[in-house]
Amino acid sequence: MMEAFAVSLTHFIMKTTKHCVGVDVSKDSIVCCLGSSQQEITVFSRPKTFTNDLKGFGQLLDWCLQQGDKEVSFVLEATGVYYERLAFWLDDRNQQLSVVLPNKIKHYSKSLNIKTKTDNVDAQILSRFGLERKLDYWKMPTKFMREIKSLTREYQEAKVKIVAAKNQLHAKEHSYNCLVSVSRRLKRQISLLENQLLEIEAELRTTVMSDTLFYDKITKVITIPGVSFITAIIVLAETNGFALVKNAKQLVSYCGLDIQHNQSGGHEGKSKISKKGNSFIRKALYMPALAASRYNKDLKVFYERIIDRKPAKKIGITAVARKLLILIYILWKNDQEYIFEEQINNAVMEVGRY
The missing domain is CATH 1.10.287 (Helix Hairpins)
Incomplete structure (x- = not known):
């Protein structure tokens, strides 16, 4: 029966157009599920478990090849640091992979009304997610x-x-x-x-300083009043030099500084930032935002305008932190120094104003 299932799955896969391996990674093991889709028909292999080491990685790739002659992509969940070895190993072998944040998979799973949570189920959910969505490939x-x-x-x-x-x-x-x-x-x-x-x-x-081009661009970024060398480096390190950032709105969302509105009908709840993103960047921007709200003449005006409308100072500081993040991105992208607010606003419009 298993042989018949494998033959029928292989026959189906050879006719399909998209193949994705969902990989649920833990400290000692990786659970994989191969999904294949053709138009509205989707099938999944039985989950397979490998060890989270070089031997297991090789067995995973061999298992994928045994399913048929095809090009597959891999979807991994960014669970701590345990996924990193496999991601680097796959990238070294020119495999296409995407790394998604856990909260995305969590919400996707809820949308499917899946209540069971096991490694096998998680691997299939990751595979289904990769088949249904157009994901950016991970850049090492x-x-x-x-x-x-x-x-x-x-x-x-x-x-x-x-x-x-x-x-x-x-x-x-x-x-x-x-x-x-x-x-x-x-x-x-x-x-x-x-x-x-x-x-x-x-x-x-x-x-x-060992990288002259990188250091030269950093010196331009830190011309923003309130942004120190350490702050700029943290932002660049955590975003991989904005490698996968397409616009300012995406960057703000990645850092968890995007605004969540709470309004329905006549109800008007409090708006707040999502905090669903990179906490290292949010922490790094807090003190610079405090300094910029006092000593950066452009952002000081911006800060005062915010707290005139909403007296809570924390809202103003968060808005300044978001503005600083966008400024760092714009100056890095355009390889220019900070001059004045009007010029930066024009640049923000080019990449997608938030």
Whole structure:
């Protein structure tokens, strides 16, 4: 019976026009499902499990080839870091793959009214998603971009640890009868973290300066008042140098700074940002937005205009952060320095105003 199923599936696949392998990735294993579609007919293979290592990757590709002579694409879910080895391995072998955010697959699954959640079901959902949607193919970051992304994330993690340690020290020193030894160790920890932060920043600057063209464009981006070298590098590292960004609206959505309106009939709820996107960029833009709202004459006017309409200062800061993100993108795309707001607004219109 299994042989008859395999023969009929192979016969169907050879007549189809689109083939997609959905890959559900976990720490130790990958579950794959091959879907094939022709017009309104779609069939799926039985899920197959491989180990999440080089041996398993090779077996996966062999299994795909055994299903028939065809060109397949792969759809992976961006689950932590576990998908990265397979994505790089497939890209090295010139395979077409797309990496989608988990929230997209979650909402897609709900639209299908699928309540069961297993690795096999998730793999089939990914395959179906790839067959129904036109997805952008994943572009592997260069070694240079991978290095600066690793360093910027380490930098942000060190900053978080320093803030946590300083808060602990403050709490201990203001508590009753704090032990001197406890305070001393916390101060040593803070000093160590601050030294590490300086080391990371120095290595980051050295790495960026090794690429003359990249460094030259960075120096133009940081002419925006309020945007530092670190902020610009974080944005570029997290977006792979805007490799797959087509317009400003898409970029804002990717970073979770897009506005969600809550209105139906006579009901008018609060609007808020989605926060469904890259949190590293949102965190990196918060302090620069605070500074820009005070010291960037163009954005200060913009900020004051926002809070005149909506008195909550957080709304104004978020709007400035979104504006800074678009400015960084525009200056990088056009390879130009920040001059004045009118010029930037004209450029924003070219790429899709948000």
